[in-house]
Amino acid sequence: MIQGMAMTETAYSVQKLRKIYGEGEAAVHALRGVDLDIPKGEFVVLLGPSGSGKSTLLNILGGLDRGTDGDVRFMQHDLAAMSDAELTRYRRDHVGFVFQFYNLMPSLTARENVELVTEIASDPMDPDEALDLVGLDHRSDHFPAQMSGGEQQRVAIARAIAKRPTVLFCDEPTGALDSTTGRAVLRVLKDVNERLGSTVLVVTHAASQAAMADRVVHFADGDVREVIVNETKSTPDEIEW
Amino acid sequence: MSPLTRKLFRDLWRIKAQAVAIAMVIAMGVLMQVMMTGLVTSLDETRQAYYDRYRLADIFAYVTRAPEPIVADLRQIPGVAQVETRIMGSALVDVPGVDAPLQAQAVSLPDFGDPRLNDLYLTDGRKLDGTRPDEILLLKGFGDAHGLQVGDTLAATMNGARRTFDIVGLVQSPEFLYTIAPGEFVSDDSRFAVIWAARSTLAAAYDLDGAFNEALMSITRGTDPAAVMDAADRILDRYGGRGAYGVADLISNRFITEEIGGLSRTSGSVPLVFLAVAAFLLNIVITRMVQSEREEIGLMKAFGYSNWQVGGHYFELILTIAAGGALLGCVLGIAAGRGMVDLYLNYFKFPFLVFRLDPSAFVIGVTASILSASAGGLFVLRKVFALSPAVAMRPAAPPDYSRSGRFGAAAARFMDQPTRMVLRRFTRQPFRMGGSVVGIAAGLALSTAMSSLLANFEYMVDVSFNAIDRSDVTVTFTHPLERRTLFELERIPGVIEVEPVRDVAAILGRGVKTYRGGISGLGVDSRLYRALDANERPVFMRSDGIILSTGLASILGASAGDILTVDVREGRQPVVDLPVVAVSQSLVGAPAYMEIEALNRALGEPLRVSGAYLRIDADQSSQIYNALKDRPNVAGVSLKSDARDALVKLVDEGPGNMRYVMALIAGIITFGVVYNAARIAQAERSRDLASLRVIGFTKAEVGFVLLGEIGIVTLLALPLGSGLGYLLTFVVAAAFSTELYQILPIVNPANYGTAILIVIVASALSAWLVKRDIDRTELVLALKTRE
Numbered sequence A: 001m002i003q004g005m006a007m008t009e010t011a012y013s014v015q016k017l018r019k020i021y022g023e024g025e026a027a028v029h030a031l032r033g034v035d036l037d038i039p040k041g042e043f044v045v046l047l048g049p050s051g052s053g054k055s056t057l058l059n060i061l062g063g064l065d066r067g068t069d070g071d072v073r074f075m076q077h078d079l080a081a082m083s084d085a086e087l088t089r090y091r092r093d094h095v096g097f098v099f100q101f102y103n104l105m106p107s108l109t110a111r112e113n114v115e116l117v118t119e120i121a122s123d124p125m126d127p128d129e130a131l132d133l134v135g136l137d138h139r140s141d142h143f144p145a146q147m148s149g150g151e152q153q154r155v156a157i158a159r160a161i162a163k164r165p166t167v168l169f170c171d172e173p174t175g176a177l178d179s180t181t182g183r184a185v186l187r188v189l190k191d192v193n194e195r196l197g198s199t200v201l202v203v204t205h206a207a208s209q210a211a212m213a214d215r216v217v218h219f220a221d222g223d224v225r226e227v228i229v230n231e232t233k234s235t236p237d238e239i240e241w
Numbered sequence B: 001m002s003p004l005t006r007k008l009f010r011d012l013w014r015i016k017a018q019a020v021a022i023a024m025v026i027a028m029g030v031l032m033q034v035m036m037t038g039l040v041t042s043l044d045e046t047r048q049a050y051y052d053r054y055r056l057a058d059i060f061a062y063v064t065r066a067p068e069p070i071v072a073d074l075r076q077i078p079g080v081a082q083v084e085t086r087i088m089g090s091a092l093v094d095v096p097g098v099d100a101p102l103q104a105q106a107v108s109l110p111d112f113g114d115p116r117l118n119d120l121y122l123t124d125g126r127k128l129d130g131t132r133p134d135e136i137l138l139l140k141g142f143g144d145a146h147g148l149q150v151g152d153t154l155a156a157t158m159n160g161a162r163r164t165f166d167i168v169g170l171v172q173s174p175e176f177l178y179t180i181a182p183g184e185f186v187s188d189d190s191r192f193a194v195i196w197a198a199r200s201t202l203a204a205a206y207d208l209d210g211a212f213n214e215a216l217m218s219i220t221r222g223t224d225p226a227a228v229m230d231a232a233d234r235i236l237d238r239y240g241g242r243g244a245y246g247v248a249d250l251i252s253n254r255f256i257t258e259e260i261g262g263l264s265r266t267s268g269s270v271p272l273v274f275l276a277v278a279a280f281l282l283n284i285v286i287t288r289m290v291q292s293e294r295e296e297i298g299l300m301k302a303f304g305y306s307n308w309q310v311g312g313h314y315f316e317l318i319l320t321i322a323a324g325g326a327l328l329g330c331v332l333g334i335a336a337g338r339g340m341v342d343l344y345l346n347y348f349k350f351p352f353l354v355f356r357l358d359p360s361a362f363v364i365g366v367t368a369s370i371l372s373a374s375a376g377g378l379f380v381l382r383k384v385f386a387l388s389p390a391v392a393m394r395p396a397a398p399p400d401y402s403r404s405g406r407f408g409a410a411a412a413r414f415m416d417q418p419t420r421m422v423l424r425r426f427t428r429q430p431f432r433m434g435g436s437v438v439g440i441a442a443g444l445a446l447s448t449a450m451s452s453l454l455a456n457f458e459y460m461v462d463v464s465f466n467a468i469d470r471s472d473v474t475v476t477f478t479h480p481l482e483r484r485t486l487f488e489l490e491r492i493p494g495v496i497e498v499e500p501v502r503d504v505a506a507i508l509g510r511g512v513k514t515y516r517g518g519i520s521g522l523g524v525d526s527r528l529y530r531a532l533d534a535n536e537r538p539v540f541m542r543s544d545g546i547i548l549s550t551g552l553a554s555i556l557g558a559s560a561g562d563i564l565t566v567d568v569r570e571g572r573q574p575v576v577d578l579p580v581v582a583v584s585q586s587l588v589g590a591p592a593y594m595e596i597e598a599l600n601r602a603l604g605e606p607l608r609v610s611g612a613y614l615r616i617d618a619d620q621s622s623q624i625y626n627a628l629k630d631r632p633n634v635a636g637v638s639l640k641s642d643a644r645d646a647l648v649k650l651v652d653e654g655p656g657n658m659r660y661v662m663a664l665i666a667g668i669i670t671f672g673v674v675y676n677a678a679r680i681a682q683a684e685r686s687r688d689l690a691s692l693r694v695i696g697f698t699k700a701e702v703g704f705v706l707l708g709e710i711g712i713v714t715l716l717a718l719p720l721g722s723g724l725g726y727l728l729t730f731v732v733a734a735a736f737s738t739e740l741y742q743i744l745p746i747v748n749p750a751n752y753g754t755a756i757l758i759v760i761v762a763s764a765l766s767a768w769l770v771k772r773d774i775d776r777t778e779l780v781l782a783l784k785t786r787e
């Protein structure tokens, strides 16, 4: 596992990354030549209007998808050059995901959903500990269908952090949450970032959350518009909801 | 337990109804396999054990009359283990309450001690006492048919002399498992008797003192029976030997061999058809299930599960269902096999039962299901491998209905929204819908073929007794008589029409293929008994050659123009070469025909008849039977109505039951297929349907969307299934045809009707089950999770 807070090392280095869905007239240019560096161990917030390509970028960084062209490196490793099997390894060993649409396994309970990940991870937390971190230890035997949207989202977060990931991608992790639980979730993410040293990438529509980031990336129309480095960060509790 | 294993079990539970339906279909295929091979093995081994235990001879040789000391010569033949001689004679027996005299065969037993060969199994009473000439043993089947018991008497006419015997015992014999009266082709217990009497009794009755007319021989292991038969023929030739034959040609054994052979052929083909349908079904269901779980698959991949791990998970699901079905099939197969074996044993009158299950049946059945399931699994793996994990990040992309846009616009004015939803699914997902259509069509095809099989037996009976044989009574003489004897029959009051027949026993051969049967000589334009072609038009008798039945033609591999060697096994036993001039349709047996006088000429016995077909006035039947019974030289009188009943009984009570088992299985499979198609449709649309309900559609309207789809799929399947059924009918007909009866691939509207009815009922029932489910679904749950 990668420990420490060496801010100088780069986790991801992206150059001229493009992603085109479909062909010909129907082609959608989701990413139009993105250049971006994400230092290791940082807490990064990605802001941008709907349809601007945030999820697409996350997919590619997380090894779920490949760019059409351009260069994506994770700690000097060329993700584009990796085979499917190598990408699988990469995801298994380094990446934690919280998806925009929770994506829990409907046929597994909360704890089992977490176990799904801890079972194949090399140094995972105890599934109950992960659920405890998101305040759901008492719901661990419930099925997704028996939980509210916010609870499902928290299970998804527990599932993502339980493997102690090197990088943690969160696609709108607080979208369905009220201020109290939302802050609790942000605390957990910050905790993972600080205690485990994980690089955390959070996509959000709530601009206020940018205040707690090391770095804020503004996205629009498939490209990076602006990158702001925060000199001082607020704590989750100071965030306006 | 790992989370994936738990997911496996929960998924199984979730799709339990469907899983059970698929497993049932697989189970039915395996059931057939296990049951039929088990039957074949059990019957085969029971027969062998019975033959061994009761010392059935290996070689039989009839002579006219041979002095007893010849036995010593027979014993000298190398390879002969045992020799027994006996006296056989034909007889007529009178049974109280039966007008027509019944044919019987009298068989001698040694005056003292058990026979060295062809022993009997005594079921009631005691053995013969050699000192009492009036005692007989009676074949149990005949006794049971007429309520004759130990202590009763039986009057028999032997060689023209009538006498009364005491029945002291009822027996079963490995030699007469299947009894058949001369001139008939269907076994009937009640119409042919076998009686055993002391050697001295029969020697007196048939004038064979110090002589025998049949020799039985057993041979040592490894001896070539053909060589022994040749040697025996050389010895017996001058005593009127009719040619020794092996146990394989023993009538009773031949019929059983045919039955077992037919069963064995059926077991080699029909279960495979059933399994193929099951495999196909499994493929459709699992492929669709993977499609509906693409999100989960992407998710697992996103977490770092490898393609093989994810694929393996679905593979396990498939194998669990397949293995469950196969296991169930084995268990049911054993039960069904046991039931059927009992039935067959009764039918063949084996005194005991060797129930043996062929382990290879399990292996083949289970392997075939696992393999076919795995073939489906390969598709699944391919799909799993191809799925990009990125799809897990987004909810399943709504199916792209844009392609159906033009169609929608054109039709929009005439259709409401639900109708459009139904129709667009077909234009948008033609392959999925096609899968369901083909699946149901396969079920329909199975049902069509099976229902055609059921109808075929009725057709066979109808043609045999209404078109081929149009007589009322068949008279068989003890030996060929001069043709003018028929005038005497014509003079019996009530006899309307008499036609001659000359039946000759012969071995027909072409090259190395031979068939021990006979040739029937008929008048050129015989009306009471005819040969028919495939269109049921009469085939006229010809003087220049033989007309072969389709059954015989296929046994000999002969067709019109070929020359057959006819080795006549009676009279002066000439061997003649005769050309095949035509082939006629036969449904029962393997007959051959020729113009009667041409046949007589070939035999060197002009103007002879061996029997006659009679048309009579039904009101005077009883007097006619009595008149016939009193005539000398009449060996047998058989009524067509009896023969017809016997055939109907044969196909209904005996192995014919298999048809119903198969039809039932086909029905179950058809239902399984249709139900699955309906379930899949429901699973794939549950979210859509719930959404419709939420925006205000009524239950009925929502039901229409789903049931309309099932209805259209069913409608499309009907023509396709009928076509497939037509083809399958040929396969099944070929598999079921035996030497005893040919099954024609008859496909008439009624068969289609039955099969289509089965499918429609299955559809309606499935639709009802599914609709009930939709009505019960909690909207919120349906929207929240995928089914």
Ligand SMILES: Nc1ncnc2c1ncn2[C@@H]1O[C@H](COP(=O)(O)OP(=O)(O)OP(=O)(O)O)[C@@H](O)[C@H]1O
Residues within 6 Å of the ligand: A021, A022, A028, A029, A030, A048, A049, A050, A051, A052, A053, A054, A055, A056, A057, A100
């Ligand atoms: N599989 C796909 N096929 C075609 N177009 C796609 C596909 N996935 C995404 N797109 C398009 O790519 C663009 C970027 O999509 P993306 O999901 O990355 O946006 P986003 O920034 O995450 O938006 P949101 O905030 O609404 O989640 C959109 O215009 C979308 O329509």
Ligand SMILES: [Mg+2]
Residues within 6 Å of the ligand: A054, A055, A056, A100, A171
């Ligand atoms: Mg998004």
